[in-house]
Amino acid sequence: MSKKHLITALLLSATLNVSAKISEDISLVDKQWGLKNTGVEYTRKDGEFTRDIIRGKVGFDINLPEDIESLAQNSQETIVAVIDTGVDIDHPDLKERIWENPECKGKTPEQRAKMSCFGLNVLDSNGDVLDTVGHGTHIAGVIASVANNYGTSGMTHSKVKIMPMKAARSQFRGYTVNGQLTSELMASAVMFALRNGAKVINLSLGYPKVIVSPKVLATFDYAQKNGVVIVAAAGNNNKNKPVFPCNFPGVICVGAMDAAGNKLLSSNYGHKVDIYAPGENIISTIPQGLESEIIRVNGYDARNGTSHASPFVAGLAALLKSQDPNMPVAEVKRRILANAKMIKAQDGKVYPFIDVKNTLNNTNKNSVLLDLKNVDEVSVDGEGRFELKIPIAKATTNFNFYVKSQDQDLSFESNAEAKAMAIDVAETNEILLKGVVKNLLSSADKQMELVIVQNGSETKYLVDIDFNMVSVETSKAPVLGIPAQAIVKITKYYKRSSLQRVLERDSHKQTQDLFFPNPSKKNEVILLKEQANRFIPIKLKLEKMSEISSVIKVDINLDGEKDYFVYGATEDKRKYFFAYFDKDGKPLFSKNYWLLPSTRFGGLPFVRGFEKFSYIKVKTQDFGEFLAPLIVREWDLPFVDNSEDPIDRLLLDKKKRGYYLLPEVNEKFVELKLRTIDSYNNITRLRKELGVNAFDTLDIAHIINQDEGEKSAGVVRTTYVYGEGFRKKTAIVEFSSPDQFKIVTKNLGKNVDKNDYSRFRSSADKTFSDELMFVRLFKRNLLRVSNTEASRSFNLKSETWENPIVGTVEVFTNGEGKRNYFIESRYKIFSVTEENGLVSSMSALPVNRESSYPGLSFSQSFQGVSLGDGHVGVFTDTKSIYGETVSVMTNVDNEFIRPVKFNILMKPNCVSIGQSEIKGSSMLQMHCTNGKNSWIERQKLSF
Numbered sequence: 001m002s003k004k005h006l007i008t009a010l011l012l013s014a015t016l017n018v019s020a021k022i023s024e025d026i027s028l029v030d031k032q033w034g035l036k037n038t039g040v041e042y043t044r045k046d047g048e049f050t051r052d053i054i055r056g057k058v059g060f061d062i063n064l065p066e067d068i069e070s071l072a073q074n075s076q077e078t079i080v081a082v083i084d085t086g087v088d089i090d091h092p093d094l095k096e097r098i099w100e101n102p103e104c105k106g107k108t109p110e111q112r113a114k115m116s117c118f119g120l121n122v123l124d125s126n127g128d129v130l131d132t133v134g135h136g137t138h139i140a141g142v143i144a145s146v147a148n149n150y151g152t153s154g155m156t157h158s159k160v161k162i163m164p165m166k167a168a169r170s171q172f173r174g175y176t177v178n179g180q181l182t183s184e185l186m187a188s189a190v191m192f193a194l195r196n197g198a199k200v201i202n203l204s205l206g207y208p209k210v211i212v213s214p215k216v217l218a219t220f221d222y223a224q225k226n227g228v229v230i231v232a233a234a235g236n237n238n239k240n241k242p243v244f245p246c247n248f249p250g251v252i253c254v255g256a257m258d259a260a261g262n263k264l265l266s267s268n269y270g271h272k273v274d275i276y277a278p279g280e281n282i283i284s285t286i287p288q289g290l291e292s293e294i295i296r297v298n299g300y301d302a303r304n305g306t307s308h309a310s311p312f313v314a315g316l317a318a319l320l321k322s323q324d325p326n327m328p329v330a331e332v333k334r335r336i337l338a339n340a341k342m343i344k345a346q347d348g349k350v351y352p353f354i355d356v357k358n359t360l361n362n363t364n365k366n367s368v369l370l371d372l373k374n375v376d377e378v379s380v381d382g383e384g385r386f387e388l389k390i391p392i393a394k395a396t397t398n399f400n401f402y403v404k405s406q407d408q409d410l411s412f413e414s415n416a417e418a419k420a421m422a423i424d425v426a427e428t429n430e431i432l433l434k435g436v437v438k439n440l441l442s443s444a445d446k447q448m449e450l451v452i453v454q455n456g457s458e459t460k461y462l463v464d465i466d467f468n469m470v471s472v473e474t475s476k477a478p479v480l481g482i483p484a485q486a487i488v489k490i491t492k493y494y495k496r497s498s499l500q501r502v503l504e505r506d507s508h509k510q511t512q513d514l515f516f517p518n519p520s521k522k523n524e525v526i527l528l529k530e531q532a533n534r535f536i537p538i539k540l541k542l543e544k545m546s547e548i549s550s551v552i553k554v555d556i557n558l559d560g561e562k563d564y565f566v567y568g569a570t571e572d573k574r575k576y577f578f579a580y581f582d583k584d585g586k587p588l589f590s591k592n593y594w595l596l597p598s599t600r601f602g603g604l605p606f607v608r609g610f611e612k613f614s615y616i617k618v619k620t621q622d623f624g625e626f627l628a629p630l631i632v633r634e635w636d637l638p639f640v641d642n643s644e645d646p647i648d649r650l651l652l653d654k655k656k657r658g659y660y661l662l663p664e665v666n667e668k669f670v671e672l673k674l675r676t677i678d679s680y681n682n683i684t685r686l687r688k689e690l691g692v693n694a695f696d697t698l699d700i701a702h703i704i705n706q707d708e709g710e711k712s713a714g715v716v717r718t719t720y721v722y723g724e725g726f727r728k729k730t731a732i733v734e735f736s737s738p739d740q741f742k743i744v745t746k747n748l749g750k751n752v753d754k755n756d757y758s759r760f761r762s763s764a765d766k767t768f769s770d771e772l773m774f775v776r777l778f779k780r781n782l783l784r785v786s787n788t789e790a791s792r793s794f795n796l797k798s799e800t801w802e803n804p805i806v807g808t809v810e811v812f813t814n815g816e817g818k819r820n821y822f823i824e825s826r827y828k829i830f831s832v833t834e835e836n837g838l839v840s841s842m843s844a845l846p847v848n849r850e851s852s853y854p855g856l857s858f859s860q861s862f863q864g865v866s867l868g869d870g871h872v873g874v875f876t877d878t879k880s881i882y883g884e885t886v887s888v889m890t891n892v893d894n895e896f897i898r899p900v901k902f903n904i905l906m907k908p909n910c911v912s913i914g915q916s917e918i919k920g921s922s923m924l925q926m927h928c929t930n931g932k933n934s935w936i937e938r939q940k941l942s943f
Contacts (some may be wrong), residue, residue: 022299023093027151027405028152035061035064035153035155036061037059038056039056040282041056041181042259042280042302044280044296045801046800048801052282053525054259055077059260060260060343060354061278062155063912064155064356064357065357068156072320074324076159076322076641077159077322077323078318078322079160079161079162079193079196080143080161080163080198080200081162082136082140082143082162082165082311083165083189083202084131084139084164084165084189085133085136085205087130087137087140087636088137088285088287090288090298091299092146093141093145093146093148093151093152093299094137094144096363096720097140097158098161098162099161101115101118104117116192116323118164119165119304122165122166122167122185122188122298123168123169123185129165132170132287134290134756136164137277137285137287138286138308139204139301139308139310139918140164140285141286142154142155142286142386143156143314143317143318144845145285145309151299160315160319163192163196167185167189174744175210182218183207183212183244184212186205187215187220190219191222193228198229199227199318200231200314200321202231202310202814203310204231204232205232206243206245207244209661212493218815219249219619220251221584221771223629227328227329228329229249230252231251231304231314231731232253232254232310233309234254234256234267234268234272234306235265235306236306237266238266238267238803239269239274239847239849240272240464240846241376243268246268246273247272247373249860250371250393252313252719253272253273253275253373254274254277254313255273255275256274256276256305256308257276257278257280258279261343262347264304265800266304267279269706271464272376274352275337275340275353276351277310277312278309278312279305279309282297282302284308285299288301292475293801299546311656317332319356322647329655330369333369334367334369334393338357338367338531339358340352340353341358343356344456367393367395368392368395368396368399369473370392370393370431370452370461371389371393372390372463374391374459375388375484376466377884377885378467379905380469384438384439385434385435385436386435388432388895389430389431392425392428394427395423395425395801398426399422399644400453401450402451402453403433404451406447407446408438409446410438412433412859413670431450431586434600437467440899441783441892441901442892442899443895443897443898444466444887444900445465446465447465448462448465450463451464454934466903467900468900468905471905471924471926471939474939475938476934476936476938477530477533477534477535477632478933478934479528479534480535482537482929484933485497487499487516487927488927488929490908490911490929494885495899495906499927500550501514502514502552502564503552503611504554504608505611507766507920508766508767508919508920510919510928511525511529511531511918512918513530513553514528514936515525515551517547517548522545523544523545524540524542525540525542525551525566527539527540527541527585531935535936539584540566540581542579542593543579543592544571544577544593545571548567548570549567549569550567550568551564551565551566552564552911554615554627556588556712557624557625557626558603558617558626558712558713558714561582564580565580566577566581567579567603567604568582569598574597575596575597577593577595578593578594578596579593579594580886593670593730595669596661596662601633601635601674602633608861608862608863608864609863609914613703614703614706615706615714616739618737619664619737627711628661629660630658631658631705633657633659634657635655635674636653637652637655637676638674638675641938649680650683651672655701657676657700658718659676659677660676660677660680661675662675662737677718677741679738679739681811686733688933689743689848690720690722690743690746696722696723698721699721699722701753702718703717704718704719705758714737715735716734717734717735717744718733718734719733722753726751729748730747730748730753731745731747732744732745735814750774752785755775755776756775757772757774758775759771760787760812761811761864761866762812763866763872766920769815772787772788772790773785773786773819774787775808775812779801780800780804781797781800781803781804781825782795782797783795783805783819789813790819790836794832794834796830796842798827802826803828805824806905807864808822808823808824809864810863810874817835817836817837818833818835818836819834819835819890820834821833822873824847824862825844826847827847827849829845829889831845831889831896831915848860848882860877861914865888865915867902867941869942873890873891873902874888874889874890875888875915875922885906886906886912886915887903888941907926907927909913909929910928910929910937911928912926913927921940921942922941922942923939924938924939924941925937925938
């Protein structure tokens with residue numbers, strides 16, 4: 001950190017550090033730049049130990065009237081429901097502005113304790129709205145903190161009241177609370193707000209499409225039809241597809257900007273974000289006694305994100321509603337958007353920013369409000385032709401429009417690009433555009449500019465379109481013996497299939513089996529075995545009630561026939577279980593339910609849909625020869641794997657070792673015991689053969705992914721790092737059993753200590769090659785990449801500290817010096833092409849990820865895919881978050897894109913169940929139904 005950065009940070013901290021009691025001597029209003037920006041300065045983290053100074057732009061604020069309280073005289077009381085983590089209703093800056101249920105007045109304390117007097121807690125079905133997180137209290141303060149010469153000030157007058165609603169907590173462990181979807185609990189909060197007089201609702205949270213139910217959609221629609229304005233945060237993952245409920249029609253979706261007039265890097269964006277508001281270093285109220293982490297003032301703190309931008313717009317909506325309680329929702333939204341000031345940021349883009357004074361004073365009757373929320377995914381036919389309909393939400397007069405795009409592969413018919421087309425609002429409520437995508441291998445992500453011309457003035461809309469093609473079947477196979485209703489549900493609102501892939505990494509397998517847990521019998525798995533172009537059900541019977549996680553196809557007993565390895569947890573989740581079945585579904589062993597106690601050691605790891613462990617050949621008296629899972633973990637040394645000599649023995653403490661799971665029969669069950677290949681005997685022999693000194697380190701680093709030949713023989717390759725400091729070396733050691741190994745390479749020429757690794761796959765035949773990639777994260781956004789074939793390494797750096805690198809998706813090699821790396825960060829998927837040791841191209845595409853849902857981060861899935869003729873890419877599925885498409889990111893003419901051809905929209909009666917490699921080809925798999933029967937369709941993914 002520079003001296004200037006350090007001094008500034010210390011001065012800010014020292015100025016605001018006070019005692020634990022809320023003081024009436026400190027005013028923070030001059031630091032609330034959102035209300036009035038006088039050029040305020042604050043810091044932003046840009047490294048592990050450094051901060052950048054952000055200098056506010058004088059006058060860049062919400063343009064709040066200085067006499068806002070004077071508006072209360074001619075206004076009516078307006079209630080804003082804050083559906084969040086609750087609110088500190090006794091906070092000195094809020095208690096005068098908290099709504100009280102009229103039904104509670106005059107009641108005894110005992111009676112009030114059973115009522116929802118100040119709001120509703122939908123999580124616990126009571127009136128306790130206590131905020132232990134601080135999120136909801138901070139939101140409430142932005143809207144309605146009392147202007148009392150200390151603490152903070154809100155942006156509304158005293159007639160605006162806060163209705164606290166507790167519908168979120170710091171973390172959710174899943175998508176349900178007490179058996180109810182959390183999204184439906186939020187919908188219940190919306191209904192409570194509506195029935196109790198709220199005119200505005202603020203929702204500074206988001207959730208994925210997978211939990212958007214018909215009840216949720218109907219509730220939002222009903223509330224808006226009954227005059228409730230709903231304002232929601234756009235989300236904080238720097239993508240152009242905001243989360244729900246921001247995506248719902250009519251909802252005002254709010255992005256965030258900083259004090260310098262730039263979009264916050266984390267803020268979502270795009271045409272579905274209606275307006276932007278202050279969203280960084282927002283100082284507001286927090287519960288008394290909760291730690292003030294940034295400004296160190298009890299009862300107040302600074303927070304960032306679209307969550308804290310949304311209440312500025314909710315407050316403005318409340319001011320409008322207080323002036324005219326009957327103002328329609330569409331008119332409130334039109335007024336706010338029509339009077340926004342257009343801000344050109346450093347990125348060259350123009351963002352509509354909230355302007356309170358202009359909105360309150362200027363009715364701006366001559367304007368058009370378009371409903372762009374459902375304008376997103378557009379299908380093209382085989383010739384690239386498409387139609388696009390844009391609904392007109394509100395228009396007071398007739399207008400003209402024209403459209404243009406800088407994309408050379410996108411054109412429009414009817415001369416819409418050449419001249420303004422007339423719209424008569426009395427005859428139509430939509431704008432119809434027809435056009436063609438000229439090149440189906442061009443990017444699916446295209447942007448057009450729609451210009452509305454009205455009374456001599458122009459309003460411009462930048463619209464992002466996601467062009468796709470409807471799926472086309474290459475093959476079709478029926479699912480026999482299982483009613484469609486039991487395994488696939490397709491409605492107007494959602495599509496869900498119960499089928500999961502049986503895991504089998506062999507890219508040249510002839511079939512792809514599927515399975516689903518029997519919902520009525522928790523000790524039964526239904527295997528759908530693919531035979532003769534059809535799927536035949538086979539019941540796999542477990543010895544006990546269980547929670548099934550995965551089914552893996554692997555030759556467990558080494559007889560040349562692949563078996564089925566069922567893995568999951570016991571019903572009480574206190575143990576993991578292994579169960580094995582042969583190709584016909586019969587138990588592989590007489591005692592076939594093996595248990596691993598649930599400890600901090602954990603269970604088996606899975607990454608991107610496949611095992612993140614290998615199989616080693618073992619032999620026991622009870623079970624003979626079979627394959628046992630082998631993983632690298634940091635754990636204790638099993639006593640049995642140490643020396644019996646009390647002096648010459650290994651330390652027992654936790655360290656990185658290779659552990660395999662060996663079954664041991666006792667009176668009640670088969671227990672899986674931890675054993676290690678890093679035994680005293682093996683380590684002693686390794687030290688001798690590698691020439692490692694007694695006091696030098698020798699540690700396992702990685703277990704290398706097995707190819708099919710290695711897996712079928714139970715042979716495992718590992719890397720070991722030995723030596724000290726800069727003299728450390730890496731050896732490759734091959735184990736054919738836990739006590740038999742050979743050294744393949746004594747010195748790999750690289751020190752892979754603290755490196756992660758990936759094994760290259762061939763871009764030609766999709767099998768694993770002998771090449772390895774090693775990566776080391778020097779900073780959270782800086783990665784060094786090297787491999788075993790090239791002498792040079794290269795660095796990959798994401799744009800900022802806020803975009804940390806997550807890990808490797810897949811790496812491919814053509815065996816002749818060309819390598820493709822696909823690496824994931826928080827906001828991007830990076831594609832790097834290396835040829836003969838030199839990077840020839842590096843580019844990235846955005847990730848559809850979201851973390852607004854408390855305690856959970858949800859993301860589109862990623863999986864490496866080969867497209868034939870040496871073309872490779874990343875298969876991705878977004879259907880649980882947004883939309884109905886699956887797609888492939890790949891390089892076309894040295895540009896990393898999602899081609900229209902590989903952006904595939906599911907048919908109305910089909911749902912994607914991912915991609916598999918079958919007979920050497922990558923196949924998109926879809927589960928389809930006619931309501932009675934179901935079948936599996938496949939589409940080949942190839943250029």
